[in-house]
Amino acid sequence: MDVRSQVSMVFHLDKCIGCHTCSIACKNVWTDRKGAEYMWWNNVETKPGTGYPTKWENQDIYKGGWEKNGNSVSLKGAGKLRGLKNIFHNPHLPVLDDYYEPWTYKYEDLFTAPEGDDQPTARPVSLVTGEHMDVQAGPNWDDDLGGSIDYARQDVNFKDLSPAEQEVMFQLERMTFFYLPRICNHCLNPACVASCPSGALYKRGEDGVVLINQQVCRAWRMCVTACPYKKSYYNWHTGKSEKCILCYPRLESGQAPACMHQCVGRIRYLGVMLYDADKIHEVASTEKESDLVDAQLGIYLDPFDPEVIKAAKKNGIADSTIVAAQKSPVYKFVKEWKIALPLHPEFRTIPNLFYVPALMPGMATVQDGVYEESNPQFLWGGIDNNRMPVKYLSSLFSAGNTGKVVEVLKRLMAVRWHRRQVTVGDVKQDVVDKAMQEVSLGKETADAIFRLTSLATFDERFVIPPAHREESIEMLESTADVKGSTGFGFREKPARGW
Numbered sequence: 501m502d503v504r505s506q507v508s509m510v511f512h513l514d515k516c517i518g519c520h521t522c523s524i525a526c527k528n529v530w531t532d533r534k535g536a537e538y539m540w541w542n543n544v545e546t547k548p549g550t551g552y553p554t555k556w557e558n559q560d561i562y563k564g565g566w567e568k569n570g571n572s573v574s575l576k577g578a579g580k581l582r583g584l585k586n587i588f589h590n591p592h593l594p595v596l597d598d599y600y601e602p603w604t605y606k607y608e609d610l611f612t613a614p615e616g617d618d619q620p621t622a623r624p625v626s627l628v629t630g631e632h633m634d635v636q637a638g639p640n641w642d643d644d645l646g647g648s649i650d651y652a653r654q655d656v657n658f659k660d661l662s663p664a665e666q667e668v669m670f671q672l673e674r675m676t677f678f679y680l681p682r683i684c685n686h687c688l689n690p691a692c693v694a695s696c697p698s699g700a701l702y703k704r705g706e707d708g709v710v711l712i713n714q715q716v717c718r719a720w721r722m723c724v725t726a727c728p729y730k731k732s733y734y735n736w737h738t739g740k741s742e743k744c745i746l747c748y749p750r751l752e753s754g755q756a757p758a759c760m761h762q763c764v765g766r767i768r769y770l771g772v773m774l775y776d777a778d779k780i781h782e783v784a785s786t787e788k789e790s791d792l793v794d795a796q797l798g799i800y801l802d803p804f805d806p807e808v809i810k811a812a813k814k815n816g817i818a819d820s821t822i823v824a825a826q827k828s829p830v831y832k833f834v835k836e837w838k839i840a841l842p843l844h845p846e847f848r849t850i851p852n853l854f855y856v857p858a859l860m861p862g863m864a865t866v867q868d869g870v871y872e873e874s875n876p877q878f879l880w881g882g883i884d885n886n887r888m889p890v891k892y893l894s895s896l897f898s899a900g901n902t903g904k905v906v907e908v909l910k911r912l913m914a915v916r917w918h919r920r921q922v923t924v925g926d927v928k929q930d931v932v933d934k935a936m937q938e939v940s941l942g943k944e945t946a947d948a949i950f951r952l953t954s955l956a957t958f959d960e961r962f963v964i965p966p967a968h969r970e971e972s973i974e975m976l977e978s979t980a981d982v983k984g985s986t987g988f989g990f991r992e993k994p995a996r997g998w
């Protein structure tokens with residue numbers, strides 16, 4: 501057993517209001533620079549939809565992630581041979597139009613326009629060319645199902661739904677959607693790290709944050725192809741690739757990442773997970789895609805187990821990190837309560853960002869004037885009749901294993917019924933008991949889930965392992981020494997000529 505520690509995240513999708521505050525928080529801190537305007541290390545998409553960059557989930561186009569290769573896995577579209585073959589033209593790289601052409605407005609025209617009969621306007625100007633442009637797309641162009649014909653209907657997650665099932669989703673009175681906020685998953689088997697010919701990408705030993713060394717990056721852009729989540733971006737101004745750094749300078753001083761700190765819906769949780777690095781290859785190479793979720797959950801270790809604690813200490817993991825792992829909200833959601841799932845586990849990167857799937861209006865279906873859930877016959881009717889079909893959710897969160905999603909939705913429903921019984925009292929007790937029994941949920945656990953979901957304090961949502969402040973200060977000083985650096989290694993000027 502090779503115990504390591506990983507800072508991991510949970511996003512609770514039923515709580516996301518799609519306000520994009522997280523995206524703006526990140527942009528203001530990290531990507532408000534030339535060459536980075538089009539980057540959204542944190543973005544929020546509407547599902548169903550094609551997302552950002554458009555159709556990022558379709559690996560027939562982008563060839564990201566890993567594929568099964570005998571008993572092992574190999575990179576789908578990157579790696580030494582494939583990389584060499586595509587050295588002068590990589591057909592799998594997203595181009596600017598797949599993201600969008602960033603723009604601003606010529607605001608000064610509002611003040612400097614000569615006097616006349618017309619109202620002055622501020623025309624859009626490209627941030628790449630400086631020319632006037634017609635805005636054709638943006639990072640959340642299909643927000644709230646805008647332009648569903650062109651976007652939502654092209655969602656790759658419909659692949660397992662029959663045309664009739666898809667049609668039901670697009671009936672006006674049944675249409676529904678949810679938001680999917682995304683950041684880098686700081687994967688345990690990161691395709692971006694494996695693909696880099698220069699060795700510029702690395703996973704930090706102490707917390708598993710995946711970073712790109714700006715001094716070493718040589719602009720091969722293999723990481724952009726290899727990341728199936730398209731969370732590594734190329735800065736056309738500096739000639740270096742960049743990605744989410746999980747606000748590590750903030751983490752090191754005990755603060756939550758900017759996107760998490762600012763989250764209006766309080767949907768985000770962060771905590772340490774201990775895992776067995778000896779199992780990474782085995783988990784990534786799991787034979788059947790439908791077994792990938794269980795295989796991944798098996799890699800995370802019980803932080804209370806004396807054997808795990810002993811092996812962790814032997815590996816140099818600090819006592820304070822082990823205590824943080826024991827208090828981790830992520831461990832509770834993912835391992836103890838089993839209500840959070842990884843996004844697209846079939847990419848086989850073993851992502852460390854988990855999602856509580858959206859239950860949405862599943863509870864509110866009415867049969868002959870009464871809520872279905874009050875009739876024991878229809879115990880899980882809300883799931884069967886959910887406007888967001890389970891097949892769709894399982895394409896996102898369980899590599900098509902519908903059983904996994906149903907299991908999670910049932911637990912979430914059971915918690916809701918229990919709490920409704922406690923607070924309103926209009927659901928029959930025997931229905932609540934039956935539901936709780938079926939998903940092996942005790943009242944205490946249901947209350948704990950309710951509390952962490954709805955009432956948790958800042959310190960309960962973000963359990964950040966203490967770091968040695970002097971080490972973090974040394975690190976800041978060493979990167980600030982680099983001429984032209986922004987302090988954290990990102991350069992403000994192109995690398996050429998330095």
Ligand code: SF4
Nearest residue numbers: 684685687691692727
């Ligand atoms: S999400 Fe992409 S960029 Fe982030 S660690 Fe995984 S493979 Fe790398």
Ligand code: SF4
Nearest residue numbers: 516519520522763765
């Ligand atoms: S800030 Fe929170 S609630 Fe708002 S879009 Fe981002 S994740 Fe959702």
